[in-house]
Amino acid sequence: MRLSAICFLGAAALAPILQAQAPVREIDYSAINPLKLPEHLYLGEVAGVATDSKGNIFIYTRTGTTVAAFGGSRTFTRGGSRLFEFASSGKFLREIGQGLYGFVFAQGVRIDPQDNIWVVDAGSNSIIKFNPEGRVLMLLGRKQESVNVPSEGGEIAFPRITGPQGSGVEGDNFNHPADVAFDASGNIFVADGTVNSRVAKFDKNGGYLATWGQTGAAPGQFNTPRSIAVDKNGDVYVADVNNHRIQVFDNNGKFKMQYTGMGAPAALCISPGAHQYLYSSDSNPSGTLDHGEIYQMELDGNIVGKFGRAGTQPKEFGMVNAIDCRNPTELFVGELANWRIQKVALHAKQ
Amino acid sequence: MKPLYTSCFVALISLANALPQGPPPQHLSRAQLNSKAKAENVPEIPYTSVPNLLKLPPNLYLGEGIGVATNSKGHIFVYTRSGETHLMEFDSKGQFLREIGEGLYGFLFAHAVRVDAQDNIWAVDEGSNMVIKFNPEGRVAMLLGRRPESLDGLLPTPAANAPTPPAKPYEFSRPTDVTWDPEGNIFVADGYGNSRVVKYDKNGRFIASAGRKGSEPGQLNLPHSITSDAEGNIYVADRSNRRIEVFDKDLKFKAIYDQVGMPWAVCVSRGPHQYLYSSNSNLDFNIAELNQVTGEIYKMELDGTILGKFGKSGKQLGEFSTVHEIDCRNPNELYVSEITSWRVQKLLLNSRPNTTSSK
Numbered sequence: 001m002r003l004s005a006i007c008f009l010g011a012a013a014l015a016p017i018l019q020a021q022a023p024v025r026e027i028d029y030s031a032i033n034p035l036k037l038p039e040h041l042y043l044g045e046v047a048g049v050a051t052d053s054k055g056n057i058f059i060y061t062r063t064g065t066t067v068a069a070f071g072g073s074r075t076f077t078r079g080g081s082r083l084f085e086f087a088s089s090g091k092f093l094r095e096i097g098q099g100l101y102g103f104v105f106a107q108g109v110r111i112d113p114q115d116n117i118w119v120v121d122a123g124s125n126s127i128i129k130f131n132p133e134g135r136v137l138m139l140l141g142r143k144q145e146s147v148n149v150p151s152e153g154g155e156i157a158f159p160r161i162t163g164p165q166g167s168g169v170e171g172d173n174f175n176h177p178a179d180v181a182f183d184a185s186g187n188i189f190v191a192d193g194t195v196n197s198r199v200a201k202f203d204k205n206g207g208y209l210a211t212w213g214q215t216g217a218a219p220g221q222f223n224t225p226r227s228i229a230v231d232k233n234g235d236v237y238v239a240d241v242n243n244h245r246i247q248v249f250d251n252n253g254k255f256k257m258q259y260t261g262m263g264a265p266a267a268l269c270i271s272p273g274a275h276q277y278l279y280s281s282d283s284n285p286s287g288t289l290d291h292g293e294i295y296q297m298e299l300d301g302n303i304v305g306k307f308g309r310a311g312t313q314p315k316e317f318g319m320v321n322a323i324d325c326r327n328p329t330e331l332f333v334g335e336l337a338n339w340r341i342q343k344v345a346l347h348a349k350q
Numbered sequence: 351m352k353p354l355y356t357s358c359f360v361a362l363i364s365l366a367n368a369l370p371q372g373p374p375p376q377h378l379s380r381a382q383l384n385s386k387a388k389a390e391n392v393p394e395i396p397y398t399s400v401p402n403l404l405k406l407p408p409n410l411y412l413g414e415g416i417g418v419a420t421n422s423k424g425h426i427f428v429y430t431r432s433g434e435t436h437l438m439e440f441d442s443k444g445q446f447l448r449e450i451g452e453g454l455y456g457f458l459f460a461h462a463v464r465v466d467a468q469d470n471i472w473a474v475d476e477g478s479n480m481v482i483k484f485n486p487e488g489r490v491a492m493l494l495g496r497r498p499e500s501l502d503g504l505l506p507t508p509a510a511n512a513p514t515p516p517a518k519p520y521e522f523s524r525p526t527d528v529t530w531d532p533e534g535n536i537f538v539a540d541g542y543g544n545s546r547v548v549k550y551d552k553n554g555r556f557i558a559s560a561g562r563k564g565s566e567p568g569q570l571n572l573p574h575s576i577t578s579d580a581e582g583n584i585y586v587a588d589r590s591n592r593r594i595e596v597f598d599k600d601l602k603f604k605a606i607y608d609q610v611g612m613p614w615a616v617c618v619s620r621g622p623h624q625y626l627y628s629s630n631s632n633l634d635f636n637i638a639e640l641n642q643v644t645g646e647i648y649k650m651e652l653d654g655t656i657l658g659k660f661g662k663s664g665k666q667l668g669e670f671s672t673v674h675e676i677d678c679r680n681p682n683e684l685y686v687s688e689i690t691s692w693r694v695q696k697l698l699l700n701s702r703p704n705t706t707s708s709k
Contacts, residue, residue, distance in 0.1 A: 069458060069477075076459060076477065078433045099433035101413030101692065136411060136692050138665050142634050143414075145459070172636040206665040208636045 025305040027296060028347040031315045033340050034090040035059075041092065046334035047081075048109030048120065048322045049341045052132070055088030057332065059341060060109035060119055076145075081106035083119060085134075096134040102126040102143055107193075108227075108322055112182050120190075122176040127190060138206050140190065141174040169196055171208050179227045179268075183234040183251060191228040191238060199225060199238060199253065212253035217243050220255040227268040227322075231276055231299055239265035239280065246280060246301075259301035263291055267320050270299070271328035277304070279331065281320040284310035286337070292317045294333070296346070307346065312338060384592060386643035387611035387630050395649060395658040396700040399668035403696050404428070404444045415687035417463035417473070417675045418694050421486070426685060428694055429463035429473055437463065437473055439488075450488040456480040456497060461541075462527045462575070462675055466534075474538075476524040481538055492554055494538065495522040514563055517544040519556040527575045531582030531599045539576040539586060547573060547586055549601055560601035565591050568603035575675070577618045577626075579652055585626060587613035594628060594654075607654035611644060615673055618652070619681035625657070626650040627684065629673040632663035634690050645670045647686070649699075660699065665691050 034057070037043070044063030051057055066080030081103045083096045096117065097103055105123025112118060116137065117130040124143035131137045169175075175195035182188055186204030198213040199222075213222045223242035230236050234251035246259040246268070263282025271277045278297040284290050292310025294317070297303050308317050318337030325331050331344040404426070406412070413436075417429030424442030427450075429435070435457040437450045450471065451457055459477025466472060470491060471484040478497035485491040517523070523543020530536055534552035545563040547570070550556055561570040575587035582599030593608035594616060611630030619625045632645040645663030647670070650656050661670045671691035678684050682699040 095409075097411060098409045100411050101430075101432050103433070135406070139671075139691055140636070142690055170635075170637055202636075206636070207641075208638050 024295070024303050025349075027305040027307040028349075029307045029315075029344055030347070031308075031342040031344045033314070034343045035086055035341065036090045036092065038092045041084075043084075043339050043341075045106070045336040045339060046321065046341055047106035047336065049332045049334035050109045050111045050117075050322070050324045051088075051326050051332060052111045052115045052117075053113075054115075056093065057086040057088065057090075057341070058109050058111065058117055059084045059086070059334065060106040061339075062106045062336075066104055066123065077104055077123065080104050080123065081121065083109065083117070094134070096130060097128075097136075100128070100136075102128050102139070104143070107177065108179050110180055110182075112186075118180050120177055120180050122178070122193065125174040125177060127172075127174070127177060127180050127188075140172045140188070140202060140206055141177065142172070169198070170211055172200065172202070174200075178225060179239075181228045181230045181236070183230045183236075184232060185234075187234075187251070189228055189230060189236055191225040193226075194224050197222040197225060199228065199236065199249070201253065210253055212249070219247070219258065220249075222247075226266050229268045229270040229278070231270050231278075232272075235299075237268055237270065237278060239268045241266050246278075248301075257301070259297070261303060262295040262297065262306075263293065267323045267333075269323040269325040269331070271325040273328065277325070277328050279323050279325050281317070281323060281333070283320045284318070284337075286319065292320070294320065294323065294331075294344075307344075314342070317342075385612050385630070385633065385640055387609060387646070387648070389609040389648070389656050389659075392648070392656055393658045395660040397660045397668075398698050400696040400698065401667060402444070404440055404694060405446060407446050410438075410446065412692045412694070414460075414689045415674065415692055415694050416460040416689065418685045418687040419463045419465045419471075419675070419677045420679050420685060421465045421469045421471070423469075426694070427463050427465060427471055428687065429460040430687075430692075431460050435460045435475065435477070437471070437484075448488070450484060451482070451490075454482070454490075456482045456493070458497070461525070464528055466530050472528050474525050474528050476526060476541060479522045479525060481522070481525060481528050481536075494536070494550065494554055495520065495525065514544065517546055517548075517559065517562075519548070519559070522548075526573060527577075529576045529578040529584065531578055531584075532580060533582070535582075535599065537576060537578065537584050539573040541574075542572060545570040545572060547576065547584065547597065547601060558601050560597060560603070561586075561595075567606060568595070570595065575613065575615045575617075577616045579618050579624050579626075583652070585616050585618065587616045587628065589613055594626075605654065607650070609654075609656060610648040610650070611646075615676045615686075617676040617678040617684075619678040621681065624652055625678070625681045626652055626654075627676050627678050629670070629676060629686070631673045632670065634672045636690070645673075647673065647676065647684075649681075660697075667695070668697075670695075 043061045048060035069076045085093045102124040107122040108120035110118045115132040119128045125141045127140040129138040174192045176193040178193040179191040188202040190200045197215040201210045225238045226241040227239035236249045238247045248256045262280045265280040266283035267281040269279045281294045282291045284292045289310040293306045295306045318335045322334035329346045412430045413432035419427045426440040428438045439447045456478045461476040462474040464472045469486040473482045481494040483492040522540045525541040527539040536550040538548045546561040549558045571590035573586045574589040584597040586595045592612045596605040613628045614631035615629040617627045629647045641663035646659045648659045672689035673686045675687045684697040
């Protein structure tokens, strides 16, 4: 007992020591809103932004209102989020998935190496894969049919498997999933999310492989895995936002290390290429203009620098929920609070 | 202090490595654990799935592929839970022809679509509690059941295991499917709430009802799909009892087929030699242990003799993701709709099993 108590105190004392490092370098940057919206088209909260290999920009946004319909003892929800594609010039190209069953509450969009478009919807508990043409290819998770109707009764009830909140579950029983990432073999990793506090791994065909994590603060546990990214070695980086840390796992979920010192990571991104960087946003919480910096890090956790702050003006950030870093010096950030994206150019050290 | 930190750090890392990877298995209900079919050593029927079957126009998407049926011209009808519930018609090549019933009062939460011998289109909606008959032109021809009035707001959810209120002749509780006998009498599977089969004459007048919630012969626990043969025998997918129940056209109980797992969808083909198909669909939450013992469709003689099976759980073309309805107008050209892949597949069965390989 005594040893473990000492260790606990020691670990608690360790965190501030790790954070007491040299001041973080400020990165010089500029930012523009690149989009030219057609008449009568508006973005709402930008939950997801991503680019494909051609530089086209995909935006998954909470816009319009989710509609709940009466149906006996049940409500059905629909609408409330839309997926748009813009050219790299900012010209509007098209909308994808009009009226789609799974578009309820946008949480994210990512593009895989084959330019497939992956939408994360926290309202329908679905991860939806579109091919580059914009047609649905694959689905993980399932939209909740209704409020619970115990129609089949007792031991032969037929629910999707649910455990106590934060206990971890199996399969694709997502509950407000937050993000999706891929490794070089096409395996799929889902950060699932505010309720389940776990990461789920699937093979490229959607076959369920593994799950890890539950609610907590110990290594391998999560207090809301909010964003997820995979490096070229297949290591998995999870933004454990309310534990104010990034946890790194190997490809099978074995805990490797954790990084602190970059605030509460709400959005992660790992750039491609020979020298990969990790970007993490210490996004301002709802109702505040605190924090807001985006950190550039080495994959080993060393902080290269930071830029930006919370605010409403150009170059400032309002609740960043997504970062695209296909080009490590030209980022796209999606903001919930400011209903926009910004294209951020990072300038080399003077 | 420094050595202490180091040793504690090592201890923490060891602790992390010792943590179990992933949570303990979740509780599965008995029905879920018993999803595996009893039938063994069933021959595999080779088959292929036609790629790019439905050509969807821009801005039109399928949702959960809940219902699929064909008419005498081979047109394909899809009843889908899209953003809103939609009924769509495609030609036999998969070209989109039209939408039927846009914004219809009874379209709330799709469950099944069937086409009768006169090419009328029947939609069963478990949200509005209605069975809607369209004529071949796509106009509403007859209605069974009634949508609850929205003025009443949301009806309270009954407590678990609360006694089922007595069923009414002309009201359904989450109905699931419809079929007909050769005289045109109508049989409705009703459904999640009432666990019964209701018979109406062709003009929609109540004749009889069979079954109530239970597991005794003749009782039902979630009649999820219903079909009929040329004699007017009625085959009911008694899903939560993991069996098919057979009734005659007067709804007299005849037989139980319980070798084929949990029947989500049943279908009887047409022609002089009729076959019965039943899908032991995989559940909708992607658990490998359950997917491995479910997902297959059985081909049977009408007397329940199992002839073969085909298919497995999965999301790729030719695999099945929670099959919800089967159309088997042609016994070697089946259409299946799936819940957890938003699609319809056309399956070409090899009529001579095991003579050529499936691709």
